[in-house]
Amino acid sequence: MLSYLCKRIGAGLVLLGLVSLVTFMMVFRSPEAIAFNIIGSTATADQITRKITELGLDRPVLIQYLDWLSRAVQGDFGVSWFKAEPVSTLINRHLPVSLSMVGVAVVVMGLAAALLGVIAAVRGGWVDRAIQILSVVGFSVPSFWLGLLLVIFFAVRLNWLPATGYVSFTRSPLDWATSLVLPVTALVLAGIASASQQVRGAVIDALDQDYIRTLKARGVTQRSILFRHALRNAVPPALTVLSLQFIALVGGAAIIEQVFAIPGLGSLTVTASLNGDVPVLMGVVVTLIILVIAVNFVIDLLNALANPKVRMP
Structure with a gap:
Protein backbone atom coordinates (compact mmCIF):
# COMPACT_ATOMS: atom_id res chain seq x y z
CA MET A 1 0.00 0.00 0.00
CA VAL A 73 8.07 25.98 -3.75
CA GLN A 74 8.12 28.36 -0.78
CA GLY A 75 4.62 29.64 -1.60
CA ASP A 76 5.84 32.86 -3.20
CA PHE A 77 4.35 33.30 -6.68
CA GLY A 78 5.50 36.88 -7.05
CA VAL A 79 3.50 40.10 -7.16
CA SER A 80 0.61 40.97 -9.45
CA TRP A 81 1.68 43.38 -12.16
CA PHE A 82 -1.65 45.22 -12.07
CA LYS A 83 -2.87 45.01 -8.47
CA ALA A 84 0.51 45.34 -6.74
CA GLU A 85 -0.47 42.56 -4.33
CA PRO A 86 1.27 39.25 -3.69
CA VAL A 87 -0.21 36.55 -5.90
CA SER A 88 -0.50 34.21 -2.92
CA THR A 89 -2.64 36.82 -1.14
CA LEU A 90 -4.99 37.09 -4.12
CA ILE A 91 -5.28 33.31 -4.39
CA ASN A 92 -5.92 32.90 -0.67
CA ARG A 93 -8.70 35.49 -0.95
CA HIS A 94 -10.45 33.98 -3.98
CA LEU A 95 -9.77 30.24 -3.62
CA PRO A 96 -12.06 29.60 -0.59
CA VAL A 97 -14.97 31.12 -2.51
CA SER A 98 -14.49 28.75 -5.44
CA LEU A 99 -13.85 25.75 -3.19
CA SER A 100 -17.04 26.37 -1.23
CA MET A 101 -19.09 26.51 -4.42
CA VAL A 102 -17.40 23.54 -6.08
CA GLY A 103 -17.42 21.53 -2.84
CA VAL A 104 -21.16 21.95 -2.40
CA ALA A 105 -21.64 21.19 -6.10
CA VAL A 106 -19.67 17.93 -5.83
CA VAL A 107 -21.71 16.77 -2.83
CA VAL A 108 -25.01 17.63 -4.51
CA MET A 109 -23.94 16.05 -7.79
CA GLY A 110 -22.64 12.90 -6.12
CA LEU A 111 -25.82 12.31 -4.11
CA ALA A 112 -28.17 13.11 -7.00
CA ALA A 113 -26.19 11.04 -9.52
CA ALA A 114 -25.99 8.07 -7.16
CA LEU A 115 -29.71 8.20 -6.43
CA LEU A 116 -30.77 8.54 -10.08
CA GLY A 117 -28.23 5.97 -11.28
CA VAL A 118 -29.30 3.34 -8.75
CA ILE A 119 -33.00 3.92 -9.39
CA ALA A 120 -32.48 3.63 -13.17
CA ALA A 121 -30.42 0.44 -12.81
CA VAL A 122 -32.76 -1.28 -10.32
CA ARG A 123 -36.17 -0.22 -11.59
CA GLY A 124 -35.51 -0.32 -15.33
CA GLY A 125 -38.42 0.05 -17.74
CA TRP A 126 -40.02 3.44 -18.18
CA VAL A 127 -38.26 4.81 -15.09
CA ASP A 128 -34.87 4.05 -16.64
CA ARG A 129 -35.88 5.57 -19.98
CA ALA A 130 -37.27 8.70 -18.32
CA ILE A 131 -34.04 9.24 -16.34
CA GLN A 132 -31.96 8.73 -19.47
CA ILE A 133 -34.05 11.29 -21.37
CA LEU A 134 -33.69 13.78 -18.52
CA SER A 135 -29.96 13.10 -18.48
CA VAL A 136 -29.62 13.85 -22.18
CA VAL A 137 -31.58 17.08 -21.76
CA GLY A 138 -29.54 18.09 -18.71
CA PHE A 139 -26.26 17.38 -20.47
CA SER A 140 -27.34 19.45 -23.49
CA VAL A 141 -28.23 22.61 -21.57
CA PRO A 142 -25.30 25.09 -21.32
CA SER A 143 -24.57 26.03 -17.72
CA PHE A 144 -24.35 29.78 -18.37
CA TRP A 145 -27.71 29.76 -20.21
CA LEU A 146 -29.31 27.82 -17.38
CA GLY A 147 -27.79 30.27 -14.90
CA LEU A 148 -29.37 33.22 -16.69
CA LEU A 149 -32.75 31.49 -16.71
CA LEU A 150 -32.49 30.75 -12.99
CA VAL A 151 -31.65 34.38 -12.25
CA ILE A 152 -34.57 35.67 -14.33
CA PHE A 153 -37.09 33.29 -12.80
CA PHE A 154 -36.07 32.81 -9.15
CA ALA A 155 -34.28 36.11 -8.48
CA VAL A 156 -35.94 38.71 -10.71
CA ARG A 157 -39.52 37.49 -11.01
CA LEU A 158 -40.06 35.57 -7.76
CA ASN A 159 -37.43 37.37 -5.68
CA TRP A 160 -36.76 34.19 -3.73
CA LEU A 161 -32.98 34.14 -4.04
CA PRO A 162 -30.21 36.70 -4.62
CA ALA A 163 -29.31 37.19 -8.27
CA THR A 164 -25.61 37.84 -7.74
CA GLY A 165 -22.97 38.07 -5.07
CA TYR A 166 -21.44 35.82 -2.45
CA VAL A 167 -21.63 35.80 1.35
CA SER A 168 -18.97 33.96 3.35
CA PHE A 169 -20.02 31.14 5.66
CA THR A 170 -18.43 32.81 8.68
CA ARG A 171 -20.46 35.96 8.11
CA SER A 172 -23.86 34.26 7.78
CA PRO A 173 -24.38 30.52 7.15
CA LEU A 174 -27.93 31.10 5.91
CA ASP A 175 -26.95 33.86 3.50
CA TRP A 176 -24.00 31.73 2.36
CA ALA A 177 -26.33 28.87 1.53
CA THR A 178 -28.85 31.05 -0.31
CA SER A 179 -26.12 32.77 -2.32
CA LEU A 180 -24.95 29.35 -3.60
CA VAL A 181 -28.31 27.84 -4.53
CA LEU A 182 -28.55 29.28 -8.05
CA PRO A 183 -24.89 28.99 -9.09
CA VAL A 184 -24.59 25.44 -7.76
CA THR A 185 -27.79 24.43 -9.55
CA ALA A 186 -26.51 25.84 -12.83
CA LEU A 187 -23.12 24.19 -12.30
CA VAL A 188 -24.18 20.63 -11.43
CA LEU A 189 -26.97 19.88 -13.91
CA ALA A 190 -24.73 18.60 -16.71
CA GLY A 191 -22.55 16.75 -14.21
CA ILE A 192 -25.53 14.97 -12.66
CA ALA A 193 -26.70 13.96 -16.13
CA SER A 194 -23.33 12.45 -17.03
CA ALA A 195 -22.44 10.90 -13.67
CA SER A 196 -25.86 9.30 -13.18
CA GLN A 197 -25.44 7.36 -16.40
CA GLN A 198 -22.01 6.17 -15.32
CA VAL A 199 -23.40 5.05 -11.96
CA ARG A 200 -26.27 3.32 -13.73
CA GLY A 201 -23.87 1.38 -15.94
CA ALA A 202 -21.62 0.43 -13.02
CA VAL A 203 -24.56 -0.83 -10.94
CA ILE A 204 -26.00 -2.81 -13.87
CA ASP A 205 -22.60 -4.44 -14.47
CA ALA A 206 -22.28 -5.30 -10.79
CA LEU A 207 -25.79 -6.78 -10.63
CA ASP A 208 -25.00 -8.91 -13.69
CA GLN A 209 -22.09 -10.74 -12.04
CA ASP A 210 -22.28 -14.46 -11.30
CA TYR A 211 -21.91 -14.05 -7.55
CA ILE A 212 -25.01 -11.82 -7.51
CA ARG A 213 -27.05 -14.59 -9.11
CA THR A 214 -25.63 -16.99 -6.51
CA LEU A 215 -26.72 -14.69 -3.72
CA LYS A 216 -30.20 -14.46 -5.20
CA ALA A 217 -30.40 -18.27 -5.43
CA ARG A 218 -29.49 -18.51 -1.75
CA GLY A 219 -32.39 -16.25 -0.83
CA VAL A 220 -30.45 -13.11 0.08
CA THR A 221 -32.76 -10.09 0.03
CA GLN A 222 -32.63 -7.59 -2.84
CA ARG A 223 -31.82 -4.78 -0.41
CA SER A 224 -28.83 -6.66 1.00
CA ILE A 225 -27.57 -7.57 -2.46
CA LEU A 226 -27.79 -3.97 -3.62
CA PHE A 227 -26.31 -2.16 -0.64
CA ARG A 228 -23.79 -4.72 0.67
CA HIS A 229 -22.49 -6.20 -2.57
CA ALA A 230 -23.45 -4.47 -5.82
CA LEU A 231 -22.88 -0.88 -4.68
CA ARG A 232 -19.53 -1.76 -3.12
CA ASN A 233 -18.26 -3.04 -6.47
CA ALA A 234 -19.75 -0.06 -8.28
CA VAL A 235 -17.95 2.44 -6.02
CA PRO A 236 -14.53 2.52 -7.82
CA PRO A 237 -15.85 3.52 -11.26
CA ALA A 238 -18.31 5.93 -9.66
CA LEU A 239 -15.49 7.61 -7.69
CA THR A 240 -13.40 7.90 -10.84
CA VAL A 241 -16.26 9.61 -12.65
CA LEU A 242 -16.78 11.90 -9.66
CA SER A 243 -13.13 12.98 -9.75
CA LEU A 244 -13.42 13.79 -13.46
CA GLN A 245 -16.59 15.75 -12.78
CA PHE A 246 -14.79 17.68 -10.04
CA ILE A 247 -12.16 18.78 -12.55
CA ALA A 248 -14.92 19.78 -14.97
CA LEU A 249 -16.66 21.75 -12.22
CA VAL A 250 -13.49 23.66 -11.43
CA GLY A 251 -13.24 24.68 -15.08
CA GLY A 252 -16.93 25.46 -15.44
CA ALA A 253 -16.92 27.54 -12.26
CA ALA A 254 -15.12 30.37 -14.08
CA ILE A 255 -18.14 30.96 -16.33
CA ILE A 256 -20.67 30.59 -13.53
CA GLU A 257 -18.72 33.02 -11.36
CA GLN A 258 -18.92 35.60 -14.12
CA VAL A 259 -22.69 35.10 -14.51
CA PHE A 260 -23.39 35.41 -10.77
CA ALA A 261 -20.63 37.95 -9.97
CA ILE A 262 -18.95 35.60 -7.51
CA PRO A 263 -15.43 36.69 -6.52
CA GLY A 264 -13.84 33.28 -6.89
CA LEU A 265 -10.73 31.92 -8.54
CA GLY A 266 -12.44 31.82 -11.92
CA SER A 267 -13.15 35.53 -11.85
CA LEU A 268 -9.55 36.18 -10.84
CA THR A 269 -8.34 34.06 -13.76
CA VAL A 270 -10.53 35.85 -16.29
CA THR A 271 -9.39 39.26 -15.07
CA ALA A 272 -5.73 38.23 -15.11
CA SER A 273 -6.10 36.81 -18.63
CA LEU A 274 -7.66 40.00 -19.96
CA ASN A 275 -4.97 42.14 -18.33
CA GLY A 276 -2.09 39.85 -19.17
CA ASP A 277 -1.18 39.50 -15.50
CA VAL A 278 1.25 36.62 -15.97
CA PRO A 279 2.31 36.10 -12.30
CA VAL A 280 -1.33 35.70 -11.30
CA LEU A 281 -1.97 33.28 -14.17
CA MET A 282 1.01 31.15 -13.18
CA GLY A 283 -0.10 31.10 -9.55
CA VAL A 284 -3.65 30.11 -10.51
CA VAL A 285 -2.46 27.36 -12.87
CA VAL A 286 -0.19 25.83 -10.23
CA THR A 287 -2.92 26.07 -7.58
CA LEU A 288 -5.44 24.33 -9.84
CA ILE A 289 -2.98 21.59 -10.77
CA ILE A 290 -2.21 20.96 -7.09
CA LEU A 291 -5.94 20.83 -6.39
CA VAL A 292 -6.56 18.35 -9.21
CA ILE A 293 -3.62 16.17 -8.13
CA ALA A 294 -4.87 16.18 -4.52
CA VAL A 295 -8.39 15.16 -5.56
CA ASN A 296 -7.09 12.39 -7.83
CA PHE A 297 -4.83 11.17 -5.03
CA VAL A 298 -7.75 10.96 -2.61
CA ILE A 299 -9.84 9.12 -5.20
CA ASP A 300 -6.99 6.69 -5.91
CA LEU A 301 -6.63 6.08 -2.18
CA LEU A 302 -10.35 5.38 -1.77
CA ASN A 303 -10.29 3.07 -4.79
CA ALA A 304 -7.30 1.21 -3.38
CA LEU A 305 -9.07 0.78 -0.04
CA ALA A 306 -12.28 -0.39 -1.71
CA ASN A 307 -10.60 -2.69 -4.23
CA PRO A 308 -7.19 -4.25 -3.38
CA LYS A 309 -6.67 -5.15 -7.05
CA VAL A 310 -6.19 -1.45 -7.83
CA ARG A 311 -2.93 -1.24 -5.87
CA MET A 312 -1.46 -4.48 -7.24
CA PRO A 313 1.76 -3.94 -9.28
Whole structure:
Protein backbone atom coordinates (compact mmCIF):
# COMPACT_ATOMS: atom_id res chain seq x y z
CA MET A 1 0.00 0.00 0.00
CA LEU A 2 2.83 2.39 0.90
CA SER A 3 4.58 1.68 -2.39
CA TYR A 4 1.35 2.40 -4.28
CA LEU A 5 0.89 5.73 -2.49
CA CYS A 6 4.51 6.75 -3.13
CA LYS A 7 4.08 6.03 -6.83
CA ARG A 8 0.93 8.15 -6.99
CA ILE A 9 2.61 11.04 -5.16
CA GLY A 10 5.66 10.82 -7.42
CA ALA A 11 3.49 10.84 -10.54
CA GLY A 12 1.65 13.89 -9.25
CA LEU A 13 4.86 15.80 -8.59
CA VAL A 14 6.17 14.98 -12.07
CA LEU A 15 2.90 16.17 -13.60
CA LEU A 16 3.03 19.39 -11.58
CA GLY A 17 6.57 20.10 -12.72
CA LEU A 18 5.86 19.43 -16.39
CA VAL A 19 2.67 21.50 -16.48
CA SER A 20 4.28 24.44 -14.69
CA LEU A 21 7.27 24.34 -17.06
CA VAL A 22 5.17 24.18 -20.21
CA THR A 23 2.84 26.92 -18.97
CA PHE A 24 5.77 29.16 -18.03
CA MET A 25 7.39 28.69 -21.44
CA MET A 26 4.14 29.56 -23.18
CA VAL A 27 3.27 32.71 -21.24
CA PHE A 28 6.82 34.12 -21.07
CA ARG A 29 7.89 33.34 -24.63
CA SER A 30 7.17 36.89 -25.88
CA PRO A 31 8.52 39.56 -23.46
CA GLU A 32 7.76 42.34 -25.96
CA ALA A 33 4.08 41.44 -26.01
CA ILE A 34 3.99 41.29 -22.21
CA ALA A 35 5.59 44.72 -21.85
CA PHE A 36 3.33 46.22 -24.53
CA ASN A 37 0.23 44.84 -22.80
CA ILE A 38 1.29 46.31 -19.46
CA ILE A 39 2.18 49.77 -20.79
CA GLY A 40 -0.66 50.10 -23.26
CA SER A 41 -1.14 50.95 -26.91
CA THR A 42 0.89 54.17 -26.59
CA ALA A 43 4.05 52.29 -25.62
CA THR A 44 7.24 53.27 -27.41
CA ALA A 45 10.16 50.99 -28.20
CA ASP A 46 12.25 52.51 -25.41
CA GLN A 47 9.47 52.08 -22.87
CA ILE A 48 9.03 48.45 -23.87
CA THR A 49 12.76 47.82 -23.55
CA ARG A 50 12.88 49.42 -20.10
CA LYS A 51 9.84 47.46 -18.92
CA ILE A 52 11.37 44.18 -20.13
CA THR A 53 14.55 44.97 -18.20
CA GLU A 54 12.58 46.06 -15.13
CA LEU A 55 10.63 42.77 -15.02
CA GLY A 56 13.72 40.68 -15.75
CA LEU A 57 12.22 39.33 -18.95
CA ASP A 58 15.48 39.86 -20.85
CA ARG A 59 17.02 36.82 -19.16
CA PRO A 60 16.84 33.30 -20.69
CA VAL A 61 13.41 31.76 -20.14
CA LEU A 62 14.81 28.69 -18.41
CA ILE A 63 16.70 30.88 -15.91
CA GLN A 64 13.49 32.82 -15.27
CA TYR A 65 11.60 29.56 -14.68
CA LEU A 66 14.17 28.21 -12.23
CA ASP A 67 14.09 31.52 -10.35
CA TRP A 68 10.28 31.44 -10.26
CA LEU A 69 10.28 27.77 -9.21
CA SER A 70 12.69 28.38 -6.32
CA ARG A 71 10.26 30.95 -4.93
CA ALA A 72 7.10 29.03 -5.81
CA VAL A 73 8.07 25.98 -3.75
CA GLN A 74 8.12 28.36 -0.78
CA GLY A 75 4.62 29.64 -1.60
CA ASP A 76 5.84 32.86 -3.20
CA PHE A 77 4.35 33.30 -6.68
CA GLY A 78 5.50 36.88 -7.05
CA VAL A 79 3.50 40.10 -7.16
CA SER A 80 0.61 40.97 -9.45
CA TRP A 81 1.68 43.38 -12.16
CA PHE A 82 -1.65 45.22 -12.07
CA LYS A 83 -2.87 45.01 -8.47
CA ALA A 84 0.51 45.34 -6.74
CA GLU A 85 -0.47 42.56 -4.33
CA PRO A 86 1.27 39.25 -3.69
CA VAL A 87 -0.21 36.55 -5.90
CA SER A 88 -0.50 34.21 -2.92
CA THR A 89 -2.64 36.82 -1.14
CA LEU A 90 -4.99 37.09 -4.12
CA ILE A 91 -5.28 33.31 -4.39
CA ASN A 92 -5.92 32.90 -0.67
CA ARG A 93 -8.70 35.49 -0.95
CA HIS A 94 -10.45 33.98 -3.98
CA LEU A 95 -9.77 30.24 -3.62
CA PRO A 96 -12.06 29.60 -0.59
CA VAL A 97 -14.97 31.12 -2.51
CA SER A 98 -14.49 28.75 -5.44
CA LEU A 99 -13.85 25.75 -3.19
CA SER A 100 -17.04 26.37 -1.23
CA MET A 101 -19.09 26.51 -4.42
CA VAL A 102 -17.40 23.54 -6.08
CA GLY A 103 -17.42 21.53 -2.84
CA VAL A 104 -21.16 21.95 -2.40
CA ALA A 105 -21.64 21.19 -6.10
CA VAL A 106 -19.67 17.93 -5.83
CA VAL A 107 -21.71 16.77 -2.83
CA VAL A 108 -25.01 17.63 -4.51
CA MET A 109 -23.94 16.05 -7.79
CA GLY A 110 -22.64 12.90 -6.12
CA LEU A 111 -25.82 12.31 -4.11
CA ALA A 112 -28.17 13.11 -7.00
CA ALA A 113 -26.19 11.04 -9.52
CA ALA A 114 -25.99 8.07 -7.16
CA LEU A 115 -29.71 8.20 -6.43
CA LEU A 116 -30.77 8.54 -10.08
CA GLY A 117 -28.23 5.97 -11.28
CA VAL A 118 -29.30 3.34 -8.75
CA ILE A 119 -33.00 3.92 -9.39
CA ALA A 120 -32.48 3.63 -13.17
CA ALA A 121 -30.42 0.44 -12.81
CA VAL A 122 -32.76 -1.28 -10.32
CA ARG A 123 -36.17 -0.22 -11.59
CA GLY A 124 -35.51 -0.32 -15.33
CA GLY A 125 -38.42 0.05 -17.74
CA TRP A 126 -40.02 3.44 -18.18
CA VAL A 127 -38.26 4.81 -15.09
CA ASP A 128 -34.87 4.05 -16.64
CA ARG A 129 -35.88 5.57 -19.98
CA ALA A 130 -37.27 8.70 -18.32
CA ILE A 131 -34.04 9.24 -16.34
CA GLN A 132 -31.96 8.73 -19.47
CA ILE A 133 -34.05 11.29 -21.37
CA LEU A 134 -33.69 13.78 -18.52
CA SER A 135 -29.96 13.10 -18.48
CA VAL A 136 -29.62 13.85 -22.18
CA VAL A 137 -31.58 17.08 -21.76
CA GLY A 138 -29.54 18.09 -18.71
CA PHE A 139 -26.26 17.38 -20.47
CA SER A 140 -27.34 19.45 -23.49
CA VAL A 141 -28.23 22.61 -21.57
CA PRO A 142 -25.30 25.09 -21.32
CA SER A 143 -24.57 26.03 -17.72
CA PHE A 144 -24.35 29.78 -18.37
CA TRP A 145 -27.71 29.76 -20.21
CA LEU A 146 -29.31 27.82 -17.38
CA GLY A 147 -27.79 30.27 -14.90
CA LEU A 148 -29.37 33.22 -16.69
CA LEU A 149 -32.75 31.49 -16.71
CA LEU A 150 -32.49 30.75 -12.99
CA VAL A 151 -31.65 34.38 -12.25
CA ILE A 152 -34.57 35.67 -14.33
CA PHE A 153 -37.09 33.29 -12.80
CA PHE A 154 -36.07 32.81 -9.15
CA ALA A 155 -34.28 36.11 -8.48
CA VAL A 156 -35.94 38.71 -10.71
CA ARG A 157 -39.52 37.49 -11.01
CA LEU A 158 -40.06 35.57 -7.76
CA ASN A 159 -37.43 37.37 -5.68
CA TRP A 160 -36.76 34.19 -3.73
CA LEU A 161 -32.98 34.14 -4.04
CA PRO A 162 -30.21 36.70 -4.62
CA ALA A 163 -29.31 37.19 -8.27
CA THR A 164 -25.61 37.84 -7.74
CA GLY A 165 -22.97 38.07 -5.07
CA TYR A 166 -21.44 35.82 -2.45
CA VAL A 167 -21.63 35.80 1.35
CA SER A 168 -18.97 33.96 3.35
CA PHE A 169 -20.02 31.14 5.66
CA THR A 170 -18.43 32.81 8.68
CA ARG A 171 -20.46 35.96 8.11
CA SER A 172 -23.86 34.26 7.78
CA PRO A 173 -24.38 30.52 7.15
CA LEU A 174 -27.93 31.10 5.91
CA ASP A 175 -26.95 33.86 3.50
CA TRP A 176 -24.00 31.73 2.36
CA ALA A 177 -26.33 28.87 1.53
CA THR A 178 -28.85 31.05 -0.31
CA SER A 179 -26.12 32.77 -2.32
CA LEU A 180 -24.95 29.35 -3.60
CA VAL A 181 -28.31 27.84 -4.53
CA LEU A 182 -28.55 29.28 -8.05
CA PRO A 183 -24.89 28.99 -9.09
CA VAL A 184 -24.59 25.44 -7.76
CA THR A 185 -27.79 24.43 -9.55
CA ALA A 186 -26.51 25.84 -12.83
CA LEU A 187 -23.12 24.19 -12.30
CA VAL A 188 -24.18 20.63 -11.43
CA LEU A 189 -26.97 19.88 -13.91
CA ALA A 190 -24.73 18.60 -16.71
CA GLY A 191 -22.55 16.75 -14.21
CA ILE A 192 -25.53 14.97 -12.66
CA ALA A 193 -26.70 13.96 -16.13
CA SER A 194 -23.33 12.45 -17.03
CA ALA A 195 -22.44 10.90 -13.67
CA SER A 196 -25.86 9.30 -13.18
CA GLN A 197 -25.44 7.36 -16.40
CA GLN A 198 -22.01 6.17 -15.32
CA VAL A 199 -23.40 5.05 -11.96
CA ARG A 200 -26.27 3.32 -13.73
CA GLY A 201 -23.87 1.38 -15.94
CA ALA A 202 -21.62 0.43 -13.02
CA VAL A 203 -24.56 -0.83 -10.94
CA ILE A 204 -26.00 -2.81 -13.87
CA ASP A 205 -22.60 -4.44 -14.47
CA ALA A 206 -22.28 -5.30 -10.79
CA LEU A 207 -25.79 -6.78 -10.63
CA ASP A 208 -25.00 -8.91 -13.69
CA GLN A 209 -22.09 -10.74 -12.04
CA ASP A 210 -22.28 -14.46 -11.30
CA TYR A 211 -21.91 -14.05 -7.55
CA ILE A 212 -25.01 -11.82 -7.51
CA ARG A 213 -27.05 -14.59 -9.11
CA THR A 214 -25.63 -16.99 -6.51
CA LEU A 215 -26.72 -14.69 -3.72
CA LYS A 216 -30.20 -14.46 -5.20
CA ALA A 217 -30.40 -18.27 -5.43
CA ARG A 218 -29.49 -18.51 -1.75
CA GLY A 219 -32.39 -16.25 -0.83
CA VAL A 220 -30.45 -13.11 0.08
CA THR A 221 -32.76 -10.09 0.03
CA GLN A 222 -32.63 -7.59 -2.84
CA ARG A 223 -31.82 -4.78 -0.41
CA SER A 224 -28.83 -6.66 1.00
CA ILE A 225 -27.57 -7.57 -2.46
CA LEU A 226 -27.79 -3.97 -3.62
CA PHE A 227 -26.31 -2.16 -0.64
CA ARG A 228 -23.79 -4.72 0.67
CA HIS A 229 -22.49 -6.20 -2.57
CA ALA A 230 -23.45 -4.47 -5.82
CA LEU A 231 -22.88 -0.88 -4.68
CA ARG A 232 -19.53 -1.76 -3.12
CA ASN A 233 -18.26 -3.04 -6.47
CA ALA A 234 -19.75 -0.06 -8.28
CA VAL A 235 -17.95 2.44 -6.02
CA PRO A 236 -14.53 2.52 -7.82
CA PRO A 237 -15.85 3.52 -11.26
CA ALA A 238 -18.31 5.93 -9.66
CA LEU A 239 -15.49 7.61 -7.69
CA THR A 240 -13.40 7.90 -10.84
CA VAL A 241 -16.26 9.61 -12.65
CA LEU A 242 -16.78 11.90 -9.66
CA SER A 243 -13.13 12.98 -9.75
CA LEU A 244 -13.42 13.79 -13.46
CA GLN A 245 -16.59 15.75 -12.78
CA PHE A 246 -14.79 17.68 -10.04
CA ILE A 247 -12.16 18.78 -12.55
CA ALA A 248 -14.92 19.78 -14.97
CA LEU A 249 -16.66 21.75 -12.22
CA VAL A 250 -13.49 23.66 -11.43
CA GLY A 251 -13.24 24.68 -15.08
CA GLY A 252 -16.93 25.46 -15.44
CA ALA A 253 -16.92 27.54 -12.26
CA ALA A 254 -15.12 30.37 -14.08
CA ILE A 255 -18.14 30.96 -16.33
CA ILE A 256 -20.67 30.59 -13.53
CA GLU A 257 -18.72 33.02 -11.36
CA GLN A 258 -18.92 35.60 -14.12
CA VAL A 259 -22.69 35.10 -14.51
CA PHE A 260 -23.39 35.41 -10.77
CA ALA A 261 -20.63 37.95 -9.97
CA ILE A 262 -18.95 35.60 -7.51
CA PRO A 263 -15.43 36.69 -6.52
CA GLY A 264 -13.84 33.28 -6.89
CA LEU A 265 -10.73 31.92 -8.54
CA GLY A 266 -12.44 31.82 -11.92
CA SER A 267 -13.15 35.53 -11.85
CA LEU A 268 -9.55 36.18 -10.84
CA THR A 269 -8.34 34.06 -13.76
CA VAL A 270 -10.53 35.85 -16.29
CA THR A 271 -9.39 39.26 -15.07
CA ALA A 272 -5.73 38.23 -15.11
CA SER A 273 -6.10 36.81 -18.63
CA LEU A 274 -7.66 40.00 -19.96
CA ASN A 275 -4.97 42.14 -18.33
CA GLY A 276 -2.09 39.85 -19.17
CA ASP A 277 -1.18 39.50 -15.50
CA VAL A 278 1.25 36.62 -15.97
CA PRO A 279 2.31 36.10 -12.30
CA VAL A 280 -1.33 35.70 -11.30
CA LEU A 281 -1.97 33.28 -14.17
CA MET A 282 1.01 31.15 -13.18
CA GLY A 283 -0.10 31.10 -9.55
CA VAL A 284 -3.65 30.11 -10.51
CA VAL A 285 -2.46 27.36 -12.87
CA VAL A 286 -0.19 25.83 -10.23
CA THR A 287 -2.92 26.07 -7.58
CA LEU A 288 -5.44 24.33 -9.84
CA ILE A 289 -2.98 21.59 -10.77
CA ILE A 290 -2.21 20.96 -7.09
CA LEU A 291 -5.94 20.83 -6.39
CA VAL A 292 -6.56 18.35 -9.21
CA ILE A 293 -3.62 16.17 -8.13
CA ALA A 294 -4.87 16.18 -4.52
CA VAL A 295 -8.39 15.16 -5.56
CA ASN A 296 -7.09 12.39 -7.83
CA PHE A 297 -4.83 11.17 -5.03
CA VAL A 298 -7.75 10.96 -2.61
CA ILE A 299 -9.84 9.12 -5.20
CA ASP A 300 -6.99 6.69 -5.91
CA LEU A 301 -6.63 6.08 -2.18
CA LEU A 302 -10.35 5.38 -1.77
CA ASN A 303 -10.29 3.07 -4.79
CA ALA A 304 -7.30 1.21 -3.38
CA LEU A 305 -9.07 0.78 -0.04
CA ALA A 306 -12.28 -0.39 -1.71
CA ASN A 307 -10.60 -2.69 -4.23
CA PRO A 308 -7.19 -4.25 -3.38
CA LYS A 309 -6.67 -5.15 -7.05
CA VAL A 310 -6.19 -1.45 -7.83
CA ARG A 311 -2.93 -1.24 -5.87
CA MET A 312 -1.46 -4.48 -7.24
CA PRO A 313 1.76 -3.94 -9.28
